[in-house]
Structures are given as structure tokens and as C-alpha cells.
Amino acid sequence: MTAENDLFARLRAALDRDAAIDLFRGAIRHDSITGNEANVAAYLAEAMRTLNLSALQTVDFLPGRPNVWGKRVGVGRGPHLLFIGHTDVVHVDGWRENWAGTEREDPFGAAIVDGAVWGRGAGDLKAGITSSLAALALLDAAGIKLAGDVSFAFVGDEESGQPGTGVSAGIKDYVTRIETGEVERPDFVVYVEPTQLAVYPAQIGFFIADITITGRSAYFGVPELGKDALRASHGAMSALWKHSDEISARAEHALVGRSFLLITGLSGGGYIAVPEKCELSLIRKLLPGESLDQAAAEIEATVRGAIDDLEITVAFSYPAGRDHALGGTAAEIDADRPEVAMLSEAISGALAGRGxxxxxPFWSESPFFVNRLGIPAVYCAPGDIRNCHTYNEHVEIEEFLAGVVGFAAFMARFCGTVE
Incomplete structure (x- = not known):
């Protein structure tokens, strides 16, 4: 038997399936809709305390909204690995009504149905958080001691949608502590967003633009006295769709595809009158290497160029600033890095066909490490992004357990072990 096969055999033999699943389901049962992160942070802190993590900290990034982090210090000399994820989940509006009278009715019930754990936050991303913690418990159960350090950090305020929240306040606080030296700088980061156990070394960037087009109202019988904002918006949208085609044709990234923009909202009109105001919303996808500032400037130029009436005004706002004032930057690391291959092999060894x-195809918080701190980071975790934020959010149990084994194997290979 090879050393690699021996590692997976030891891990599978030591895996306590029930304990790992209970940890996962317990996290779901702690409602942590954005703003209520403290509820699950306390649960995770207790789980981390059970794992005898050192330097365990629970610190508010905003009043009453804590991050929690801690570290397992290795027994030798080796690199430092960080697992990180967000504790907050999106709202549950309509969930109970959708599943009324079934075992899935409680969005925080963590029901097991057809071999999967259901509930809000199951995939996004409590499966990732708890599989990383369960992986360290598995190494302990298998008697495998790490040479290097493994840290865990669970932060709030990643999800958008709740008023006044969702601006990555949690990770901004955490990476600032790395910059000041209060928290030790890791050598490699796994952000546990759901990937169905694929490894994502690249991600898109984005920004949201809200565009207000203002003309002048007039009674419908004398439209020549008005300035029709709705008509102007039609010209703007036609120009924006053309611009989307143009940016899509510029380049294709091997892992994240092509850029585009999507108009997501239109409102406006007048009551038996020339419409005075119209509001458009759009989202722009960016590829790694694209400038967010330049992309926004192009949007503004496109809209202004489509409206040739100087009496119609246009205003732009960007409500979703993340690691950039206007939005979230794209990020990538070299897909051929040895750490990427190591994680891929660890996952495929745990579950054939994965890794x-x-x-x-989403934005999350790895750019804070890749772009701001210069630390390589990937996404990898159990769960399917396609059912997250929906009434069908669930994670297959066997995929979750494979994540536990795969993460444990990666910890052992990346950090090294001491017999």
C-alpha cells in the first residue's frame, strides 16, 4: 500500500460520520441571517474550543456582530494554512410557505431528506465551515499530527440583501488585523464557498450600477413641453446591450468565460403624463485583469453617449462596494501552483470525479487575500451554488463527508506531518 493510500485508509477508518453530520446540522440550526452572525459564531467558537485551538478569539467587527478565529499550532515546522468562510446566510422569505406541511418546512431545521441535509445556509456555506473543522477532528482521531499550523476564521457580512449590510465588513476587519500583525499571515487560503468539491483558483469580479435618468414631466396632451426619460432610457438600454456584446467579444478566460453586463431592473413612468424619471439597474461581470474603474467609466460613457438631449440628466451610483469602492475585483492565482494540485488530488482521493x-461564477471574498494581501487563495467546499439562496438549498451527505476526508488529507499534505 502506498503512503497516499495509507493516508486515506487511516482517515476513512477514523471518520465519525455521525459526529461530523451533527456538527453540520447544528450550524444550520443556528439562524444567522446577515446581521445575526453572533448566533452561529458562539456555536462555532464552542466547536473550536473543543478542538483545543489556541488564540481563540471572538471579536465584534460591528457592534453585536462578531468574527471568530483560532489556530491549531503544529508540532514541527511547516507552512501555515487558513480555512475561512462567512457565517451569515440570506433571508428565508417564503421558505416556510413553499415547504408547508413537509419535513423541510423549518428553514433552520436541518432536515435529512433523500440523503441530503436541507436548510438555509446548508451550502452557503455551513457545509464548508463545518467540514473544515471536522477535518481537523478527523486528523486527531486518526492520530495524525501536523507539522505546520492550521487556522480557521469565520467572518460575517458577506451576503447582500439586508438593508445596511452585506459590504464585507467582517473580512475587512479580519484582513486589517493580518496587515497590522495582530493575526498571523497564512501561506495559503481555502475559502469554503460551495464548489461541489471543485477547486476554483479564479473568480469573476462585478459591480452594480444604479442609473437615474431625469427629464421633465408634462401633460400627455402637450408632450412637446416635456422631456421623456422613459424614451431616453430605451436608447440607453439599447446602447448598453450593444456594449455588452462588445465586451463579451474582447476576450475569453479559460476558467470564468467572457465578460458581459445584465440589465436587472427598470422603473419609471408618469400618470397620463410624459415620464420625468426612469431608473435602471445593471450588473457587470469582469474577468481577472479587467479594471473595475475602466469598466464603470465605459458604462457611464455608453449611457451618456446614447442620450443627446442636454436637458435630460443622468446620475450613477454604485451600491455594492466590496474590496473596491465600486464593487468586487476579479481574482486569480496560477492554476498550476503546487498547492492547487495538492488540494485537487486530496479531494479526488476522497471522492472520485471531484477536485x-x-x-x-460568483464573487466572494478571496480578492481580499489575493489582491490586497498577495496571499494565494482558492474556493473549495461541499455544496452546489446553483441551489443556494433558493428554497432547494441542500448538500448531499456523502459529498459533505468527502469534503471532511479531502480537507483532512490536504491539511496533512500541505502542512506536513510528524510521526
Whole structure:
């Protein structure tokens, strides 16, 4: 038997399936809709205390909204690995009504149905958080001692949608502590967003633009006295769709595809009158290497160029600033890095057919490490992003347990072990 096969055999033999699943389901049962992160942070802190993590900290990034982090110090000399994820989940509006009278009715019930754990936050991303913690418990159960350090950090305020929240306040606080030296700088980061156990070394960037077009109202019988904002918005939208085609044709990234923009909202009109105001909303996808500032400037130029009436005004706002004032930057690391291959092999060893290298079709918080701190980071965790934020959010139990084994194997290989 090879050393690699021996590692997986030891891990599978030591895996306490029930304990790992209970940890996962317990996290779901702690309602942590954005703003209420303290509820699950306390649960995770207790789980981390059970694992005898050192330097365990629970610190508010905003009043009453804590991050929690801690570290297992290795027994030798080796690199430092960080697992990180967000504790907050999106709202549950309509969940109970959708599943009324079934075992899935409680969005925080963590029901097991057809071999999967259901509930809000199951995939996004409590499976990732708890599989990383359960992986360290598995190493302990298997008697495997790490040479290097493994840290865990669980932060709030990643999800958007709740008024006044969702601006990555939690991770901004945490990375600032790394910059000041209060928290030790890791050598490699796994952000546990759901990937179905694929490894994502690249992700898209984005920004949201809200565009207000203002003309002048007039009674419908004398439209020549008005300035029609709705008509102007039609010209703007036509120009924006053309611009989307143009930016899509510029380049294709091997892992995350092509850029585009999507108009997501339109409102406006007048009551038996020339419409005075119209509001558009759009989201722009960016590829790694694209400038967010330049992309926003192009949007503004496109809209202004489509409206040739100087009496119609246009205003732009960008409500979703993340690691950039206007939005979230794209990020990537070299997909051929040895750490990426190591994680891919660890996952595929835990579950055949998984661990493939792909790109994230979403934005999350790895750019804070890759772009701001210069620390390589990937996404990898159990769960399917396609059912997150929906009434069908669930994670297959066997995929979750494979994540536990795969993460444990990666910890052992990355950090090294001491017999």
C-alpha cells in the first residue's frame, strides 16, 4: 500500500460520520441571517474550543456582530494554512410557505431528506465551515499530527440583501488585523464557498450600477413641453446591450468565460403624463485583469453617449462596494501552483470525479487575500451554488463527508506531518 493510500485508509477508518453530520446540522440550526452572525459564531467558537485551538478569539467587527478565529499550532515546522468562510446566510422569505406541511418546512431545521441535509445556509456555506473543522477532528482521531499550523476564521457580512449590510465588513476587519500583525499571515487560503468539491483558483469580479435618468414631466396632451426619460432610457438600454456584446467579444478566460453586463431592473413612468424619471439597474461581470474603474467609466460613457438631449440628466451610483469602492475585483492565482494540485488530488482521493479545476461564477471574498494581501487563495467546499439562496438549498451527505476526508488529507499534505 502506498503512503497516499495509507493516508486515506487511516482517515476513512477514523471518520465519525455521525459526529461530523451533527456538527453540520447544528450550524444550520443556528439562524444567522446577515446581521445575526453572533448566533452561529458562539456555536462555532464552542466547536473550536473543543478542538483545543489556541488564540481563540471572538471579536465584534460591528457592534453585536462578531468574527471568530483560532489556530491549531503544529508540532514541527511547516507552512501555515487558513480555512475561512462567512457565517451569515440570506433571508428565508417564503421558505416556510413553499415547504408547508413537509419535513423541510423549518428553514433552520436541518432536515435529512433523500440523503441530503436541507436548510438555509446548508451550502452557503455551513457545509464548508463545518467540514473544515471536522477535518481537523478527523486528523486527531486518526492520530495524525501536523507539522505546520492550521487556522480557521469565520467572518460575517458577506451576503447582500439586508438593508445596511452585506459590504464585507467582517473580512475587512479580519484582513486589517493580518496587515497590522495582530493575526498571523497564512501561506495559503481555502475559502469554503460551495464548489461541489471543485477547486476554483479564479473568480469573476462585478459591480452594480444604479442609473437615474431625469427629464421633465408634462401633460400627455402637450408632450412637446416635456422631456421623456422613459424614451431616453430605451436608447440607453439599447446602447448598453450593444456594449455588452462588445465586451463579451474582447476576450475569453479559460476558467470564468467572457465578460458581459445584465440589465436587472427598470422603473419609471408618469400618470397620463410624459415620464420625468426612469431608473435602471445593471450588473457587470469582469474577468481577472479587467479594471473595475475602466469598466464603470465605459458604462457611464455608453449611457451618456446614447442620450443627446442636454436637458435630460443622468446620475450613477454604485451600491455594492466590496474590496473596491465600486464593487468586487476579479481574482486569480496560477492554476498550476503546487498547492492547487495538492488540494485537487486530496479531494479526488476522497471522492472520485471531484477536485477538478474550474472557475467561480460568483464573487466572494478571496480578492481580499489575493489582491490586497498577495496571499494565494482558492474556493473549495461541499455544496452546489446553483441551489443556494433558493428554497432547494441542500448538500448531499456523502459529498459533505468527502469534503471532511479531502480537507483532512490536504491539511496533512500541505502542512506536513510528524510521526
Amino acid at each position: 477538478n479545476i474550474a472557475g467561480a
